[in-house]
Amino acid sequence: MKKLAFLINEIDKSKELIRFAALLANDLKAKVHVWYIQNPQVVGVHDYMGMPEASISNEHELFQKIADDIKLKVNGFIKEIKAEQSDIPKIKFKSDNGIASAILKEKVEKGKYDMVLLQGDDEQGLWFNNSVVMDIVRDVPCPVYIIPADAHYQPIKKIVYATDYSKEDIKTLKRISKLLKSFKPEILALHISNDNEFKENLKSEGFAKMLNKKTGNNKVSVKVIADKEEEDAVKSLVSEAEKAKTNLIVVLKENRNFFERLFQSSFTAKLIKKTQLPVMVFHKKEE
Numbered sequence: 052m053k054k055l056a057f058l059i060n061e062i063d064k065s066k067e068l069i070r071f072a073a074l075l076a077n078d079l080k081a082k083v084h085v086w087y088i089q090n091p092q093v094v095g096v097h098d099y100m101g102m103p104e105a106s107i108s109n110e111h112e113l114f115q116k117i118a119d120d121i122k123l124k125v126n127g128f129i130k131e132i133k134a135e136q137s138d139i140p141k142i143k144f145k146s147d148n149g150i151a152s153a154i155l156k157e158k159v160e161k162g163k164y165d166m167v168l169l170q171g172d173d174e175q176g177l178w179f180n181n182s183v184v185m186d187i188v189r190d191v192p193c194p195v196y197i198i199p200a201d202a203h204y205q206p207i208k209k210i211v212y213a214t215d216y217s218k219e220d221i222k223t224l225k226r227i228s229k230l231l232k233s234f235k236p237e238i239l240a241l242h243i244s245n246d247n248e249f250k251e252n253l254k255s256e257g258f259a260k261m262l263n264k265k266t267g268n269n270k271v272s273v274k275v276i277a278d279k280e281e282e283d284a285v286k287s288l289v290s291e292a293e294k295a296k297t298n299l300i301v302v303l304k305e306n307r308n309f310f311e312r313l314f315q316s317s318f319t320a321k322l323i324k325k326t327q328l329p330v331m332v333f334h335k336k337e338e
Contacts, residue, residue, distance in 0.1 A: 057169075058151060069125070082143075087121050125144045167196070194333050212301045215242060226333065240273045302330070302331075304333065
């Protein structure tokens with residue numbers, strides 16, 4: 052892996068998350084760029100740091116002032132983190148104006164980043180209300196890793212992967228294993244279904260052994276739990292992840308069976324808000 056892009060939103064809460072991103076990048080042997088992207092269309096930007104719009108002569112000057120102030124603060128955080136921990140990779144701050152999903156999509160498509168990290172938020176946060184996270188999850192063609200607001204970094208030892216056991220899942224499990232190979236994590240492939248015949252076939256056909264063989268990872272296990280109503284699906288997924296003491300929940304954006312509702316923006320937003328675990332979203336890999 053080469054570079055991670057970490058998009059921050061709430062600057063005052065970002066120091067520990069920048070540390071999280073740096074430690075993750077270190078374990079992945081990658082560099083990290085910390086991004087702040089201002090969207091001129093977001094209501095309320097003129098109230099940044101208490102500055103009334105009238106106090107700035109033009110919009111360009113306002114955005115430049117915001118960018119300069121944030122750069123100073125974030126570079127201060129980076130300097131503090133480096134002083135506290137020497138075992139982190141190079142961290143650079145970058146900023147731009149525009150729509151975050153479009154900017155990051157373009158950079159990923161040009162091969163500048165291999166993964167995008169996002170700062171998690173609470174239900175009332177401007178971040179989610181303006182669909183920034185979900186636009187990036189939908190549009191940016193690389194793994195997107197959402198870090199909960201209060202997260203503290205832990206090496207990834209166990210993953211829950213939400214699966215419908217399609218052929219695409221085998222490809223994705225290979226990609227997860229390759230991307231996170233430095234961690235050598237256990238992966239629990241979790242399916243939610245009320246189909247008893249499916250459950251029996253899963254056992255009799257030795258699906259776990261097949262996954263181990265085809266993914267080249269002998270640490271993949273499988274589990275099927277009962278399907279509940281949509282309003283309980285997030286709770287079931289999070290509960291299983293917590294029971295399994297996992298460090299990460301992984302989902303595939305293009306799954307279309309039971310988990311198709313997992314990728315509706317409202318459901319995915321609930322998942323991100325409900326869990327205190329990081330969530331990583333993979334896109335279906337184009338052939």
